[in-house]
Amino acid sequence: MSGRADSDTPAAISPAPMSSTDGTEVAAHGARGAREAPEDHGWVEDGRPEGVSVARRTRWTAAGTGVLLTAAGLAASLLRLTDAAPGRVPAAYAAGAVVCACAAALGQRGRTRRALWLLVAGVMMMALGDQPG
Template sequence: MSGRPDSDTGPDTADSEAAADQDESHDLLDESDKPLNEPDDLLDEPDDLLDESGGPLEDARRARWTAVGTGTALTLAGLAAALLRLTRSAPALVPAAYAAGAAVCAAASVLGSRGRTRRALWLLIAGVMVMALGDQFD
């Protein structure tokens, strides 16, 4: 059985069944279960979905700020290390590796600000690895 109504059901029966279903669904709605009509309703969350940190929106916002802050700090550290290695007698590969790692961390910071925090995390790891690899040539 497919669950579809029989084809020989008259139009008066089908209409009365649809009206009865609509009346039942209307009776089940109360003030707390009203349908979402406005865009602001999407931002309202029931209290049972909120955790102690403020909910999923707050977690996403915190992850973005963490990715941006970490990416910026690692970018500045990589650029400072590249400038310090340029002033000393080190192979040219060392400051280039620090600068490349800083560029990757800057890209991670941009991705983090746009909400791509997982990709930003992996780019931060890759940037630090490039800087560490460049340090091994010194």
Template sequence: MSGRGDSEISETRKEQSEKPEHNHAEELVDAEEPDDPEGPADDVEDPADGEEDLDEPAQVARRARWTAAVTGALLALAGLAASTLRATGSAPVLVPAAYALGAAVCALAAFLGSRGRTRRALWLLVTGVMVMALGDQFD
């Protein structure tokens, strides 16, 4: 058996190619714009025109890598600082160890984020902060 099984389709490919294409996007634009006596304002610049460069996939990926790397580095530094402060105090040994472990996980997330593994970096950042929070509960 060859061809389509739909009995409702009566147009052949030749008939479909002869028809002018209908653009639904133009209808939506025309339907949303109110009647303007001056006509369409084509000379007005769209503020979103300058944002096209920011939405390129390469730009988005670069921004995600930088965000993951910087966030991981900041959380790692914060964890190391908290670990040092808790180690000099009267806290149990488990508390500074948890902060140090969480900081190490966040440092690993920063490394992976800088290499483009941003999803894994995100989950490692969440895990690192959770380890630090759990260690803080033992205080």
């Protein structure tokens, strides 16, 4: 099953046509195969709905942020390892980097909310692990 709706919707439950400002009727979902103008109904210039490009940008943002924070955490872990810091500090940075790497993988797969929370958790692990005391 592809999850697509049946194309033969009975007339009793199909959406009613909407009226436009000039008095003509417009179908609720548009004609099959018809392209709408980019400025009209949230379509971008390449013919895809606007939500598709927003979802792609969100995935790339989550993945890119995860990779960036992973690299920063690993670099900080290596720098603190060469310092005279206690052993828990580089371990906290490394553990936070691992969590951020998991967030990058989730973000690339489209699980952006979970990726956001993992990024927050990873950065908190790094920040709290470097606290004195």
